[in-house]
Amino acid sequence: MDFLTFVERNGRRIALPAGEHVFRQGDEDRSVYVLEQGLLKAYYLSGDGRETIKSFILEGELIGSLASAWRKETCSFSVVTLEPSSVLAFDFDALHSACRRDIDLAGAMIEHLLAFSMKKERRERELLTESAEHRYRALIAASPELFERVRQKDIARYLGITPVALSRIRQRSDARAVGEGD
Amino acid sequence: MDFLTFVERNGRRIALPAGEHVFRQGDEDRSVYVLEQGLLKAYYLSGDGRETIKSFILEGELIGSLASAWRKETCSFSVVTLEPSSVLAFDFDALHSACRRDIDLAGAMIEHLLAFSMKKERRERELLTESAEHRYRALIAASPELFERVRQKDIARYLGITPVALSRIRQRSDARAVGEGD
DNA sequence: GCTGCGCATTAACCCGGGTTAACGCCAATG
DNA sequence: CATTGGCGTTAACCCGGGTTAATGCGCAGC
Numbered sequence: 001m002d003f004l005t006f007v008e009r010n011g012r013r014i015a016l017p018a019g020e021h022v023f024r025q026g027d028e029d030r031s032v033y034v035l036e037q038g039l040l041k042a043y044y045l046s047g048d049g050r051e052t053i054k055s056f057i058l059e060g061e062l063i064g065s066l067a068s069a070w071r072k073e074t075c076s077f078s079v080v081t082l083e084p085s086s087v088l089a090f091d092f093d094a095l096h097s098a099c100r101r102d103i104d105l106a107g108a109m110i111e112h113l114l115a116f117s118m119k120k121e122r123r124e125r126e127l128l129t130e131s132a133e134h135r136y137r138a139l140i141a142a143s144p145e146l147f148e149r150v151r152q153k154d155i156a157r158y159l160g161i162t163p164v165a166l167s168r169i170r171q172r173s174d175a176r177a178v179g180e181g182d
Numbered sequence: 183m184d185f186l187t188f189v190e191r192n193g194r195r196i197a198l199p200a201g202e203h204v205f206r207q208g209d210e211d212r213s214v215y216v217l218e219q220g221l222l223k224a225y226y227l228s229g230d231g232r233e234t235i236k237s238f239i240l241e242g243e244l245i246g247s248l249a250s251a252w253r254k255e256t257c258s259f260s261v262v263t264l265e266p267s268s269v270l271a272f273d274f275d276a277l278h279s280a281c282r283r284d285i286d287l288a289g290a291m292i293e294h295l296l297a298f299s300m301k302k303e304r305r306e307r308e309l310l311t312e313s314a315e316h317r318y319r320a321l322i323a324a325s326p327e328l329f330e331r332v333r334q335k336d337i338a339r340y341l342g343i344t345p346v347a348l349s350r351i352r353q354r355s356d357a358r359a360v361g362e363g364d
Numbered sequence: 365g366c367t368g369c370g371c372a373t374t375a376a377c378c379c380g381g382g383t384t385a386a387c388g389c390c391a392a393t394g
Numbered sequence: 395c396a397t398t399g400g401c402g403t404t405a406a407c408c409c410g411g412g413t414t415a416a417t418g419c420g421c422a423g424c
Contacts, residue, residue, distance in 0.1 A: 044311050052310045066300045076307065099292060106288035110281060113295035118248045120302035121236075125258065127309040128234045128342050129226050132411075152372065160310050165411050167373055314381075334402065347381050349403055 003108035006098060007034050011088030022079040022087060023065070029075055031089045032064035038085025039149055043157070044077050053158040055123075056082075056146060062112065064092060082150065132161045133169050185290035188280060189216050193270030204261040204269060205247070211257055213271045214246035220267025221331055225339070226259050235340040237305075238264075238328060244294065246274060264332065314343045315351050 011034065016022065023029040025045055040057035054077050057063045065075035069092035099106040126135055136159055140147065147155065156166035193216065198204065205211040207227055222239035236259050239245045247257035251274035281288040308317055318341055322329065329337065338348035 044307055046311055050311070054306070054310070066296060066303065070296055071300070076303070096292075100285065100289055103282065103285045103288060106285060106292060107282055110278075110288060110291055110295065113292065113299060114248060114252055117295060117299050117302060118253070120299060120306055121248065121258070124236070124302055124306055124309065125226055127306065128236070129228055129232070151370095153370095161410095162412060163372070164374090164413080168411080171373080333400095335400095343380095344382060345402070346383080346404090350381080353403080 001098070001102050001105045003105065003112065006095065006105055007088055007090055010094055011090040013086060014089055015084075015086045016081045017084050018081050020081050022063070022081070023068075023075055025075055025078045027075045028068055028072075029065065030069050030072075030092055032062060032069055032092050032095065033079075033087040033089050035059055035061055035063065036086040036088060038081055038087075039083040040079050040085060040087075041082050041150075041154060042077050042079045051157055052160060053154060056150065056154075056158065062116075069093075070096070082154070127160065132159050132165065133173070135159050136166065136169055137173070183280070183284050183287045185287065185294065188277065188287055189270055189272055192276055193272040195268060196271055197266075197268045198263045199266050200263050202263050204245070204263070205250075205257050207257050207260045209257045210250055210254075211247065212251050212254070212274055214244060214251055214274050214277065215261075215269040215271050217241055217243055217245065218268040218270060220263055220269075221265040222261050222267060222269075223264050223332075223336060224259050224261045233339055234342060235336060238332065238336075238340065244298075251275075252278070264336070309342065314341050314347065315355070317341050318348065318351055319355070 013036070016038075022033060022040065023031075035057050037059060039059075040063060042054040042057060042063060044052050044054060046052070057079070063079055065077060067073045068075040095105075095109070099109050126138070130138070136155075139155070139159070152166060153163040156163040159166065161169075195218070198220075204215060204222065205213075217239050219241060221241075222245060224236040224239060224245060226234050226236060228234070239261070245261055247259060249255045250257040277287075277291070281291050308320070312320070318337075321337070321341070334348060335345040338345045341348065343351075
């Protein structure tokens with residue numbers, strides 16, 4: 001069976017207005033979600049209330065907390081809609097056990113997980129080896145659409161810096177760009 | 183088929199002295215390696231020659247560059263032995279296609295990838311939300327053995343800071359620990 | 365149309381980490 | 395035994411980002 005076929009057969013469609021949570025850090029949520037329409041943000045909340053953004057989820061992408069859905073612990077992060085959104089929710093265990101019966105589905109699962117792993121590795125490398133300014137410019141190059149749909153403070157929290165720091169980086173970058181006529 | 187069975191049947195055993203590379207950033211290496219004995223370090227080399235450490239690989243763990251083995255690009259990082267080591271090398275494509283024929287193997291692959299994904303997510307969270315000092319203390323708590331086997335400069339590069347900065351953190355931590363009688 | 369709120373900008377000040385360099389230690393090598 | 399080189403420590407200086415606060419803007423709600 002195809003991956004999308006599985007999701008369409010087993011998923012419950014959920015519509016959410018902007019600013020609504022899909023799940024919250026600490027919840028026990030065994031579901032995984034496919035985003036059909038809209039835009040989500042996945043973020044961590046530190047003990048002192050500081051927010052840092054793990055990722056933005058675009059149409060067609062998958063989201064769910066492995067810690068909760070797979071390991072049966074609690075969600076390690078929260079997911080909230082930034083725009084009115086529609087998700088398909090399905091049970092992780094249903095997918096997991098279907099993979100034990102259906103080798104095509106297992107193959108699709110492996111491809112998804114390989115792609116996911118590479119994405120996480122790339123982000124790990126960026127955080128480990130590149131400066132905030134470098135990451136900012138790389139993000140503009142890689143996902144310019146994002147800047148149309150996401151507040152600057154969320155971009156900053158995604159880059160791992162404060163909105164104030166991002167504003168300064170933009171100031172520096174823009175000055176340089178003007179200076180270079182670029 | 184079991185995962186280890188697959189590796190034992192298809193793997194070539196390779197013995198390496200300390201300081202030897204398993205593969206280098208930029209290589210086209212389609213293999214994946216299981217570490218039998220020894221200790222490996224996976225690291226990135228930036229354009230200017232700066233080294234940052236992606237991970238340490240302990241006995242029983244898996245290592246390989248998804249970019250090269252799966253995506254057929256070049257390795258995004260290098261792997262070198264820190265101690266005399268023995269690895270089992272096997273072809274990623276052989277595993278990948280065996281997963282299409284053998285549903286048990288596919289299941290094992292899925293478990294491995296889920297665990298790997300969670301590990302990468304945890305590291306991403308640490309880099310994004312925690313200070314270098316916090317990460318240092320967490321590492322002591324989580325992997326005290328590592329400090330017996332790895333030079334302090336490599337610990338520093340793993341934490342994403344310079345050896346000098348780590349020395350300062352230790353100085354601060356130790357002073358605090360003595361002050362607290364802890 | 366007014367009010368209030370959240371956001372982006374800017375400035376001032378602080379602090380942690382980078383850089384460079386000096387020093388001492390130890391292990392490997394001759 | 396003397397030399398060499400890598401490592402960890404410490405100090406001095408610089409810089410990027412955090413924090414706080416003031417300002418101005420745009421938008422939602424009344």
